[in-house]
Amino acid sequence: MKKIILLITFCIFFIGIFVYILRPTAPLKLNNLDTAKNFTVADNQNISNVDQSATYSDTNKSEAQLQNKKPKKLSAEASAYYTHALRYGWESIVRDFENGTIPKSKMPQEEKNKLCEIALSYSKVDQTKRLFKANCKPLNGQSSFMIINAKLTNAEGEIDQNEIIEKLKFYKSENVLQTKVTYKIGPYEEKSTLQSQAIGWGLEEVSDYLLDIGDDYSGVGGNLILGNVKGRNPSARLIQKLINARIQPNAEVYRQLEQKGFATKHPEIYALLEKNKP
Template sequence: MKKIILLLGICILGISLIVYFFRPNSNTHTAPEQISKVGTTQRESITADTSDQTENHSNDSAHQSVAPSGKAKKLSEEATLYYKVAYTYGWEAIVRDFENGTIAKSKMPDDEKKKLCELALTGTTVEQTKRLFTATCKPLNGKISFRIINGQLKDAEGKIDQTEMIHKLKFLQAEDFFQSEGMYKFGPYEEKFNLQSNAIAWGLEEVSDYLLSIGIGYAGNSDNLINSNIQGRNPSISLVKKLMQAGIHPNAKTYTLIEERNFASKHPELYLFLQEKKQN
């Protein structure tokens, strides 16, 4: 009997030890307040991501403001909101706030106000641009000519409005804010370009033809303009043919690009045309 009691005691002790050592740890369970905290952190992270995306979106047209330390400077909440509105609904609300003095009186730093003005000038119609000029939002120099050749202005069909872009270039000429040539230099490296490089990279044939009509030709570009078009937003067989008629020819890089970018299936007509020229 004593042995049975002793065995039962040992068993109870063993079970107790097992329960003690292998019990669920209270620290591994997330308390309600911790769940709330995690949710808040995730929401904050999403908000931060959205802000960064807005900042990066505006960066398509211009570089972020850079602090003296060299680090990218985060946009103020007010500037971020303006960019969200502009890239969602267009620039009209921003143009009005330049006109009525809201932006001038805002708490945004001066460099953010200047950047907002600069980007507004790149995406507005001719009439909106004229209103910005009247509201003392003007470009710092003629480099604006290069920046307005982009994909922001759209016509009723949702296509890039080349006619409006040409009118805008004419307006800049009339206001003495027109620059047709540029140069990028970094150490011994030097690259020359003119407005044709922008128009051709965007596949804007009407804009390119207008530039030709005012004496801005294909010469003066370090890059092969056929490659500029192939690497651009809208490869165009019509533009490529015009470039070749002007004496610009595809090179080894051209054929590397069309293979890398799968032109055989994406742009078959242009692909076959270039292959024929390669054989001739």
């Protein structure tokens, strides 16, 4: 009996080796860029929405975004561009818009437009200006909102508020800056502003700049204090400014305060909100 078991074990072992040897080889590279064969439009959208959980969104919007749709695969060329950009930065994409490689490529126009949109959001302001000259410009107001993202960082690895402000100034000078937008997802609708984006990210300098150009605290579908508390960088200074502007924390804000560890991690915010509890 032991001999039979041993024989079966050896057979399984050698079959495994045989299968390993005959396994499919990895796909070839396209234009010396790593190609992600399974990179889809859904993944592409995830790039444009990096760290969006840090900004405020209500329950209805979150539920609507969970609707499952069969993803459409990107072309090999578009996939290669995204893979290269994520690893090495967006300079090569900027150059290929400038020299006409992307506009003249065989990629579907939809893919070219999306590549342009994401390049505009992740590029530094000098690169953004070059993209505009190459006729890569915003196609809709959402482009303004994508300027506020976690990829524009300074030498310390923090979100570069000065860079974001300079890009906002450039968009304004080109008359393409949109400070308010209404998102429609299925039956749901949500109003958002650049101001709410800045507050959700905890970007005080950006928020102050937006106030200076007239993008105030109005026109938002949710509570701005909640947006900051739930964001990636809750700020007592920003919350105090909102309270000074007579914006009151709602019940959901205090439910967030009671979550485990919040009072310990953000004692100043906890004390401030408890003091201003309606």
